[in-house]
Amino acid sequence: MIQFENVGFRYKRGPEVLQNVNLEIPAGSFQFITGESGAGKSSLLRLLFLDEVPTSGRISLFGRDVTTLTRDEIAWFRRRIGVVFQDFRLLDHLSAAENVALPLTVSGARETAYRDNVTEMLQWVGLGDKMEVRPPELSGGEKQRVAIARAVVASPDIILADEPTGSVDPAMAERIMALFVEMNRLGKTVLFASHDLAMIEQYKLPITTLRDGTVSSGMGAAA
Amino acid sequence: MSAIRGKGALIPFQAASGGLMLLIVAAMAFLACFALAGALATTRIAATWTEGLAGAATVRIDANEDDRARRTSLVLDILRDTEGIIDARALNERDVAELLTPWFGGTPDLGELPAPGIVAVTLDTENEPDPTVVQARLDGAGAGAIYDDHGRWRGRAAKAARAIGNLSWWALVLTVLAIAAAAFLVISIAMVAHKGTIEALRLAGAEDRFVAGLYQKRFFWLGALGGLIGSGVALTAFVGLDALSSVRAALPMLDAPYYWPFAWLGIVLACALVAVLAARLAVLTTLRRRG
Known part of the structure; x- marks a missing residue:
C-alpha cells in the first residue's frame, strides 16, 4: 500500500532531510516511526499526506506514483488518509463537532447523514459533552482527541499521527495510544511518529528509525 | 444552536x-x-x-424673385412626376417665416429677406428616388433648385x-x-x-x-x-x-x-x-x- 523507493527530500535549498529512503508498509499494519528531533519524521509524514513531493525517488500510495497525481486526485487521496498533526491544526472558529466533521463536510456529505457519526466519534474519544465547545476552550489533551476523531471520522484507509502524545501527560498518552491500537484492529494502516522510544517500545510492533535522514527497521520489545 | x-x-x-x-x-x-x-x-x-428625417426631402428654390412662381410650378411638376415621391408641397410665406424664426428671434419680414422658396417632399420610404437623378432632372429643366434628401444630416446625426x-x-x-x-x-x-x-x-x-x-x-x-x-x-x-x-x-x-x-x-x-x-x-x- 505504501512504498518508498530511494526517496530523497529537501526543503527548497535546504539540506537533504531524507536520503535514499526505502520503505514498504503493508495495508492494515501498525508502524512506529521514531528518531530524534529533526531526524525527518514529520517530513516523511508530510510526503505521505501529499503536502510535499519527493525531490528524488518514488513514493507509491494506493498503487499510484504520487508525483503523477492531479490536484483533484490529491484531494481525493487525502480523503483516504486521516492525519493527526502535532499542532492539532483545529479551526478555532468551528466547534469541536464541526472540526471533527470537516473531512465529511468537504467531501460533500450532507450534515444530516453524518451528524450521528460525528457524535459517536466524539463520544469514542471521551468528548461527547464538548460537542459545541470551540478549540480555544479545550485543553491540550482534549484538542488532541478532537484531532484524532477528525482523522478517523471519514473511515480513512491510512492514519498518520505526528507526535500525538507529545503534549499530554502519561495517562492521556496511554489513552491516546489505545485509540490508535483500536483503529489498527479495525483494519486501518497506522503510522505513528514519536520520539518517545520508551513508550513505543512497550508495544510489540514494527519500528522504523530515522537517523540522519536514513531509515533502519526493528521491532518493539513487548506487547 | x-x-x-x-x-x-x-x-x-x-x-x-x-x-x-x-x-x-x-x-x-x-x-x-x-x-x-x-x-x-x-x-x-x-x-x-x-426615422424623423427619413421619408422626407426638401427642395430649395433660388431666392431670385424673377420667375419664382413659374419655377416653383416647374419643380412641383417634376417632383410629382418622379417615381418614389408621394407628395410635393410648396411652403407658403408664413411656413417659411416660421422655419426662420429660431434664427431671427422673432417672425422675420420676408419682404426684406432674400429667403428661398421651399418645397416639402414626402418620399416613399420603400422606394426612395435617387437624389442625383432628381437633381439632374431639376437642373435639366433650369429650375434653379437644389434637392436635399437630408442624407448628409441623417448620417451625421x-x-x-x-x-x-x-x-x-x-x-x-x-x-x-x-x-x-x-x-x-x-x-x-x-x-x-x-x-x-x-x-x-x-x-x-x-x-x-x-x-x-x-x-x-x-x-x-x-x-x-x-x-x-x-x-x-x-x-x-x-x-x-x-x-x-x-x-x-x-x-x-x-x-x-x-x-x-x-x-x-x-x-x-x-x-x-x-x-x-x-x-x-x-x-x-x-x-x-x-x-
Whole structure:
C-alpha cells in the first residue's frame, strides 16, 4: 500500500532531510516511526499526506506514483488518509463537532447523514459533552482527541499521527495510544511518529528509525 | 444552536471585507444603470433622428424673385412626376417665416429677406428616388433648385448618436470589469487572512472547486445585494429626474422603456454573476499559485 523507493527530500535549498529512503508498509499494519528531533519524521509524514513531493525517488500510495497525481486526485487521496498533526491544526472558529466533521463536510456529505457519526466519534474519544465547545476552550489533551476523531471520522484507509502524545501527560498518552491500537484492529494502516522510544517500545510492533535522514527497521520489545 | 452548522461556517468571513465589497458593487451598479440608460437613450435618439428625417426631402428654390412662381410650378411638376415621391408641397410665406424664426428671434419680414422658396417632399420610404437623378432632372429643366434628401444630416446625426451610445456601452463594460477587479482584490486579501483555514480544508481533502464554492456563494449574495442597492438608488434618481417636467420635456427619449424591470433585474443578476465569476477565478488562481 505504501512504498518508498530511494526517496530523497529537501526543503527548497535546504539540506537533504531524507536520503535514499526505502520503505514498504503493508495495508492494515501498525508502524512506529521514531528518531530524534529533526531526524525527518514529520517530513516523511508530510510526503505521505501529499503536502510535499519527493525531490528524488518514488513514493507509491494506493498503487499510484504520487508525483503523477492531479490536484483533484490529491484531494481525493487525502480523503483516504486521516492525519493527526502535532499542532492539532483545529479551526478555532468551528466547534469541536464541526472540526471533527470537516473531512465529511468537504467531501460533500450532507450534515444530516453524518451528524450521528460525528457524535459517536466524539463520544469514542471521551468528548461527547464538548460537542459545541470551540478549540480555544479545550485543553491540550482534549484538542488532541478532537484531532484524532477528525482523522478517523471519514473511515480513512491510512492514519498518520505526528507526535500525538507529545503534549499530554502519561495517562492521556496511554489513552491516546489505545485509540490508535483500536483503529489498527479495525483494519486501518497506522503510522505513528514519536520520539518517545520508551513508550513505543512497550508495544510489540514494527519500528522504523530515522537517523540522519536514513531509515533502519526493528521491532518493539513487548506487547 | 446546532453543534454542526454546515459548509457556510467553514470560512470566517469578516464583516469589513463584505461591507467594502457591498459598497463597491452598489456604487458600480449605480454607475452601470446610468451607463445603460445612456446607451439605450442614445440608441433611441439615433433611431428617432434617422426615422424623423427619413421619408422626407426638401427642395430649395433660388431666392431670385424673377420667375419664382413659374419655377416653383416647374419643380412641383417634376417632383410629382418622379417615381418614389408621394407628395410635393410648396411652403407658403408664413411656413417659411416660421422655419426662420429660431434664427431671427422673432417672425422675420420676408419682404426684406432674400429667403428661398421651399418645397416639402414626402418620399416613399420603400422606394426612395435617387437624389442625383432628381437633381439632374431639376437642373435639366433650369429650375434653379437644389434637392436635399437630408442624407448628409441623417448620417451625421446617426453617427454622433452611435458614437455616444458606444461610449456608454464601453462605460458599462468598464463598470463590469471594475466589479470583477474589486471582487478579485477583496478575495485575494481575504484569502491571505484565511490561509490557515484553507490549508486545513485542503488537508482534509477539499478540492479547489469546493473552496472556490464557499467564496462564490458569499460573493453571489454580496454581488446581488450590492446590485440591488446601487440600481435601486439609480432608479430612484431616474424617477426623480422624470418628475422634473423640464427634463421630461427636453429629453422625451429618456422615457423608461417598457422592458425596464428586466433591465433592472439584469443589472442585479449581472452584478451577482460577475462577482461569482471573479470569486472563482481569484480563488482558483490563488490556490494554484500556492501549490
